[in-house]
Amino acid sequence: MEGNRLSRWFDRKGWSDLLIGAPYVWLLLFFLLPFLIVVAMSLGTKTPTAPPISFGGDYPLFNFQGYVRAVTDTLYFRAFITSLVSAGIATLLCLLIGYPMALGLTRVSKSWRNILLMLVILPFWTSFLLRVYAWMGLMGRSSWFNAGITKIWNAIVPAGWAVDFMPMMHSNFAVVLVMVYTYLPFMILPLYASLERLDPTLDEAALDLGSRPWQVFLDVTLPQSIPGIVAGGMLVFIPAAGELVIPTLVGDASSPMIGRVISDQFSSARDWPMASAIAVVLLVLMVGPAMIYSHFQAKAEGSK
Amino acid sequence: MAAAGEPFLRIENISKFFGPFQAVKDVSLNVAKGEIFSLLGGSGCGKTTLLRMLAGFEEPTSGKIFLDGRDMTGVAPWDRPVHMMFQSYALFPHMSVEKNIGYGLKHEKMSAQKKASRVREMLELVQLVPYATRKPHQISGGQRQRVALARALARQPKLLLLDEPLAALDKKLRERTQFELMSIQQRTGVTFIVVTHDQEEAMTLSDRIAVMDKGEVKQIGSPGEVYEFPNSKFVADFIGSITSFPATILERQTGQLRLSVPALGGEVMARDVPGLSEGQEATLAIRPEKLLISKDRPEGANAFQGTVKDLAYFGKDSLYRVILPSGVLVQAHAVNATRGGEAARVADWDDRVWISFAPSSAIVLAE
Ligand SMILES: Nc1ncnc2c1ncn2[C@@H]1O[C@H](COP(=O)(O)OP(=O)(O)OP(=O)(O)O)[C@@H](O)[C@H]1O
Ligand SMILES: [Mg+2]
Numbered sequence: 225m226e227g228n229r230l231s232r233w234f235d236r237k238g239w240s241d242l243l244i245g246a247p248y249v250w251l252l253l254f255f256l257l258p259f260l261i262v263v264a265m266s267l268g269t270k271t272p273t274a275p276p277i278s279f280g281g282d283y284p285l286f287n288f289q290g291y292v293r294a295v296t297d298t299l300y301f302r303a304f305i306t307s308l309v310s311a312g313i314a315t316l317l318c319l320l321i322g323y324p325m326a327l328g329l330t331r332v333s334k335s336w337r338n339i340l341l342m343l344v345i346l347p348f349w350t351s352f353l354l355r356v357y358a359w360m361g362l363m364g365r366s367s368w369f370n371a372g373i374t375k376i377w378n379a380i381v382p383a384g385w386a387v388d389f390m391p392m393m394h395s396n397f398a399v400v401l402v403m404v405y406t407y408l409p410f411m412i413l414p415l416y417a418s419l420e421r422l423d424p425t426l427d428e429a430a431l432d433l434g435s436r437p438w439q440v441f442l443d444v445t446l447p448q449s450i451p452g453i454v455a456g457g458m459l460v461f462i463p464a465a466g467e468l469v470i471p472t473l474v475g476d477a478s479s480p481m482i483g484r485v486i487s488d489q490f491s492s493a494r495d496w497p498m499a500s501a502i503a504v505v506l507l508v509l510m511v512g513p514a515m516i517y518s519h520f521q522a523k524a525e526g527s528k
Numbered sequence: 529m530a531a532a533g534e535p536f537l538r539i540e541n542i543s544k545f546f547g548p549f550q551a552v553k554d555v556s557l558n559v560a561k562g563e564i565f566s567l568l569g570g571s572g573c574g575k576t577t578l579l580r581m582l583a584g585f586e587e588p589t590s591g592k593i594f595l596d597g598r599d600m601t602g603v604a605p606w607d608r609p610v611h612m613m614f615q616s617y618a619l620f621p622h623m624s625v626e627k628n629i630g631y632g633l634k635h636e637k638m639s640a641q642k643k644a645s646r647v648r649e650m651l652e653l654v655q656l657v658p659y660a661t662r663k664p665h666q667i668s669g670g671q672r673q674r675v676a677l678a679r680a681l682a683r684q685p686k687l688l689l690l691d692e693p694l695a696a697l698d699k700k701l702r703e704r705t706q707f708e709l710m711s712i713q714q715r716t717g718v719t720f721i722v723v724t725h726d727q728e729e730a731m732t733l734s735d736r737i738a739v740m741d742k743g744e745v746k747q748i749g750s751p752g753e754v755y756e757f758p759n760s761k762f763v764a765d766f767i768g769s770i771t772s773f774p775a776t777i778l779e780r781q782t783g784q785l786r787l788s789v790p791a792l793g794g795e796v797m798a799r800d801v802p803g804l805s806e807g808q809e810a811t812l813a814i815r816p817e818k819l820l821i822s823k824d825r826p827e828g829a830n831a832f833q834g835t836v837k838d839l840a841y842f843g844k845d846s847l848y849r850v851i852l853p854s855g856v857l858v859q860a861h862a863v864n865a866t867r868g869g870e871a872a873r874v875a876d877w878d879d880r881v882w883i884s885f886a887p888s889s890a891i892v893l894a895e
Contacts, residue, residue, distance in 0.1 A: 429618035431605045432583055433632035434683065443631070447622045 290501025418452025569740030
């Protein structure tokens with residue numbers, strides 16, 4: 225195997241450990257260490273000092289109050305649900321919109337493909353914040369966009385339901401809409417990568433054996449693209465569930481999402497243990513299923 | 529049902545253009561039911577394109593295909609009773625061997641039990657019962673080839689198309705699989721169309737062969753016909769090895785031709801070929817195994833003297849390269865019928881020898 229030869233070469237050179245270790249060092253420094261700090265903070269007690277957290281002394285060494293409140297307080301519970309449901313809907317919509325786009329990318333000629341891929345990535349060249357502000361303008365009651373949608377709505381519903389404008393801003397609808405817009409490329413790219421590897425003669429083989437094109441999609445294309453769906457789904461769902469900026473700018477302030485709650489606990493409430501505890505719960509909720517999936521995935525790979 | 533006398537598969541003046549490029553040129557051929565028919569030709573001559581038109585993946589630019597009396601124009605691949613075994617096998621990597629084989633049965637109206645027994649039957653046919661639950665990447669190349677064959681046969685197609693079915697196998701396995709393929713064809717009775725660029729494979733497998741060149745069918749015939757009676761220089765060259773010389777037709781006698789062949793330094797008698805006229809330029813071609821080599825002048829016509837320039841001992845036979853007074857080199861095989869190794873051979877380096885051949889062995893081509 226090529227890989228083995230390469231790694232033997234590194235072994236001889238004596239810097240393979242360094243090379244293999246580098247990503248782990250990175251993860252250790254910038255993920256595990258901060259995470260451990262967050263876990264530690266989640267066990268502290270809120271105090272009117274600076275920093276507003278204490279361990280031991282007059283206070284308990286391990287204070288589980290944050291966790292207790294995070295899982296019992298209905299405010300937090302509702303915030304979790306709002307976040308997970310919004311992120312879930314956004315992920316599903318990204319999948320429904322992104323899948324045909326990714327499939328389309330694999331079916332066009334090479335030159336068109338590069339142009340279209342560029343267009344998928346193009347939004348990243350503009351500041352994220354600017355793009356959210358653009359959406360705020362579009363959804364606002366006096367915009368042409370809102371006026372257009374209002375017109376369509378009034379044309380199709382009974383007269384009694386007619387409205388002057390669409391109350392799009394400051395709603396979960398707005399959050400999901402902007403999330404879909406923002407995260408769509410993160411769905412399209414991994415899907416495209418997994419679909420692009422598929423052998424088109426497999427489609428022909430299925431057609432030849434009597435399947436119509438939609439059956440070929442269900443039997444051959446879809447099952448083989450599951451890794452791409454999972455990768456895209458996680459890339460959209462995980463940041464969407466913890467999203468802070470979008471709900472803050474376009475969301476409904478009366479039903480905050482969990483990112484907003486964490487941020488508020490850290491800054492205005494100055495309750496670091498509480499904020500940390502919520503962050504840990506959120507992480508477990510999201511990373512847990514991902515780890516279970518990759519465990520089974522590794523098992524399936526292992527049996528190959 | 530086909531009308532009486534109607535061939536099972538009739539390809540009528542099929543042409544295929546890819547943009548300005550013509551990949552298949554006005555091909556017409558008939559295939560009988562239960563036949564193994566080969567499409568033989570070099571790379572890029574349009575074999576796969578012709579097969580894909582039969583499967584329905586490409587529409588012919590012009591011409592028609594009739595299968596069992598039915599015009600296939602506009603019939604989608606999934607509606608054709610034609611299945612294909614792909615060159616790359618195209619097994620579904622996420623399905624087990626038995627799921628792969630049973631895939632086509634999905635579309636059959638039969639009970640689950642019957643489907644299972646049909647899959648089982650196919651597994652037995654290709655001797656893969658112990659591998660039923662494995663995935664394609666867990667079996668060998670030869671086994672994959674058999675899964676592909678079983679999958680294509682499971683729905684009992686009227687016509688099976690095999691695109692280079694043996695090309696991915698090593699030489700030994702290929703030879704064994706050839707016979708397996710023939711026996712499976714006999715047992716199932718399905719009509720096979722096999723694409724190959726290997727003339728030996730085509731000769732072994734087929735009832736009839738169509739030799740193709742640059743999108744055209746040059747000759748159709750049984751293996752014996754295309755080997756012994758090639759109708760063009762291309763076919764003669766493509767199938768087996770052959771030596772050819774320019775010739776002029778001097779005289780047509782009853783059943784015989786008298787030709788002048790300057791390269792051989794004399795006149796040659798050959799069997800008459802219709803469509804030739806006296807004075808016409810032609811080609812005389814002869815297979816090496818039909819050339820006899822001897823020390824003494826043989827009886828009859830068509831004997832020429834030369835010098836042994838080169839020889840190679842292969843065990844069961846020897847190959848001689850003899851240079852003629854005209855400077856032309858010819859190759860002749862001689863069977864080593866007596867034991868004695870190198871010492872027993874007919875001639876040695878620089879010996880004067882006679883090269884001869886029977887008039888019926890000479891092939892005269894009008895090119
Ligand atoms: N989709 C296509 N577009 C343009 N040209 C094509 C297409 N498919 C095939 N051709 C051309 O048509 C010719 C015949 O191709 P085909 O695949 O039928 O050859 P083949 O006889 O099967 O060769 P091989 O033995 O190498 O498989 C080739 O010159 C090829 O480049
Ligand atoms: Mg081919």
